[in-house]
Amino acid sequence: MxxxxxxxxxxAESKKAANEWGLARVDxxxxxxxxxxxxxxxxxxxxYLTDVEKELTVVNNELAKLQYQKGKTAVxxxxxxxxxxxxxxATRLANIEDVAFLEEIKVWLDKAKVSERDAEIRANAxxxxxxxxxxxxxxxxxxxxLEYQAAAKVVENMxxxxxxxxxxxNQLLECRRCIARPYLKKAYRAVHAxxxxxxxxxxKRALFIVDSKDSIYHDFISKMLEKAEANLxxxxxxxxxxxxxxxxxxxxxxxxxxxxxxYSSYTVTDPFAPAYTGVNIYEDKFAESRRRLGRLYKMRAxxxxxxxxxEKAIHNYKEAIKLLPKTDKLFFEAFSEMKKLRIQVTIPxxx
Numbered sequence: 001m002x003x004x005x006x007x008x009x010x011x012a013e014s015k016k017a018a019n020e021w022g023l024a025r026v027d028x029x030x031x032x033x034x035x036x037x038x039x040x041x042x043x044x045x046x047x048y049l050t051d052v053e054k055e056l057t058v059v060n061n062e063l064a065k066l067q068y069q070k071g072k073t074a075v076x077x078x079x080x081x082x083x084x085x086x087x088x089x090a091t092r093l094a095n096i097e098d099v100a101f102l103e104e105i106k107v108w109l110d111k112a113k114v115s116e117r118d119a120e121i122r123a124n125a126x127x128x129x130x131x132x133x134x135x136x137x138x139x140x141x142x143x144x145x146l147e148y149q150a151a152a153k154v155v156e157n158m159x160x161x162x163x164x165x166x167x168x169x170n171q172l173l174e175c176r177r178c179i180a181r182p183y184l185k186k187a188y189r190a191v192h193a194x195x196x197x198x199x200x201x202x203x204k205r206a207l208f209i210v211d212s213k214d215s216i217y218h219d220f221i222s223k224m225l226e227k228a229e230a231n232l233x234x235x236x237x238x239x240x241x242x243x244x245x246x247x248x249x250x251x252x253x254x255x256x257x258x259x260x261x262x263y264s265s266y267t268v269t270d271p272f273a274p275a276y277t278g279v280n281i282y283e284d285k286f287a288e289s290r291r292r293l294g295r296l297y298k299m300r301a302x303x304x305x306x307x308x309x310x311e312k313a314i315h316n317y318k319e320a321i322k323l324l325p326k327t328d329k330l331f332f333e334a335f336s337e338m339k340k341l342r343i344q345v346t347i348p349x350x351x
Contacts (some may be wrong), residue, residue, distance in 0.1 A: 080116035294323030
């Protein structure tokens, strides 16, 4: 065993002299393992152990320097994964007493980790940003907002002064403003025409479109809304809230359920009978009851939308779409409003 250990140490010294630090380390480690298994009371064994430990410290430190240089170069070339692996290996190999060197490694390792995180975030956010930019250029601001919102979730942990963070949030703000502007123009005309109920409804919609952090637009719309509602009576204000006839709903639902029951249970007459038509005689009644119920859902959704209850409005528009015929004007109105409201679902609301 001692003979093999001495041979390994001699081989390691030869490789060390040739600056083959990695190969020297392999030999020193193998010799060290053999010595650890030997009789520790033997003075010669103990000396070899001490000598090999010292040599391993020297070799490890040289390897740490090489790994540090490799990691530093990788950082400078944007090879973040290689940089992190090399710098972590340098940290592991460096002498724990060489505090200055370890701190230097840490600076570059932190830079590599932050850069790798940023690169990953950029890669995940870029498709959303690209699609958002395309939609914005084409004037599809609602779709652009959805893409920028997805990008904002990806970059939310970036520093607020990071270019990606600033860009995404600025685009969101501008797109929301673009969506709100037509409502503001209509509200302005409504105020001058003294149609204050209509103005109030339009301004509420605009208020829930713009970002609450957008103090310029938010404050301006709030002041316009306050002035418009100052011209409304208490009854007009009350009528604009989420009020609806419970009796009308009960009757409409009852009519729909009865029509559905008749439509579902209808049995076609004998095809050989003279009066046979092959058509469900309750089809028109059922279709009309569906439309009336769909219209109520649409009206409720409109009121909820006007009062800023976005998620509830979307739910009711969905119900209206299920019930209304696709050829009906109300179907397209409900679908269009629901699409517009999708951009507002991240805005908190009181349920």
